[in-house]
Amino acid sequence: MSDRFEELEERIEELLERDHSRKRIKDEEYFKVRQLAFDNRTIRALLKLFNKGVLDDLTWVVSAGKESLVLAGRGPEGELAIKIYRIYTANFRKYLDYIVGDHRFPPVRNRDKIIPLWAKKEFRNLRRLREVGVRVPRPVDVVGNVLVMEFIGRDGVPAPLLKDSDLEEPERYLSEILEDIRRAYVEADLVHGDLSEYNVMVWEDHPWIIDVSQAVVTAHPLSFSLLLRDLERVTSFFKKQYRIDVPDPYKLAEELARTKEV
Ligand SMILES: Nc1ncnc2c1ncn2[C@@H]1O[C@H](COP(=O)(O)OP(=O)(O)O)[C@@H](O)[C@H]1O
């Protein structure tokens, strides 16, 4: 056990060093990412995923953000994305606001308990969205603050984000995303809550929605304003970037909300 622990630490060290020296990780992020990756709880969770046979290898650092580190890896069935959550104190309130009011989760006020809950929340949201046919990465497993899901992209290279893509059929993409928002709301009872050109990937000629940890149930007190904001961001992106006609986000939000009225 302790051998594997050290082995894994070394493997992560290697990845971070390599991707840092190739400038895939910015200097200012490097320290924070190291801190997260070498948190004992993170290593223990990763080790458990190796022992369970879910993970065989870690291969690349895909994204090193403030709130999460995403690695590429391999499992028995192919490439995987491994998202490791970090919740820093300054943002703690925001997390509470999203979890409090969601009947699926117990009221938690303790920081150490909320991080794994956050990973679990994204796992469940992914599963629920997939069930109703929204294109999201297939969730594979979750242990502690580490979520494993299908890799969107190939050979450790993630698919481009919507913001960096040059679409040939922007109208179709917009309508597919709007249909995803509708299905999520009406059929899965969920509002993404942070949808924008930064959280949609373009892969195999379709939009893929990612980053659903903060999604809330439609019964949540913030759900209507979050729904409206998602619709506003998506429509205004297409309007600005592609200069196409877009529907009125407020009307769309009201139409959707009406389906929930009894
Ligand atoms: N399943 C996935 N497959 C491939 N790349 C992914 C996957 N999930 C996330 N990524 C990459 O990691 C980045 C950060 O992931 P995201 O879930 O948006 O977390 P956050 O924005 O909280 O850091 C994304 O912009 C994307 O490039």
Ligand SMILES: [Mg+2]
């Ligand atoms: Mg994101």
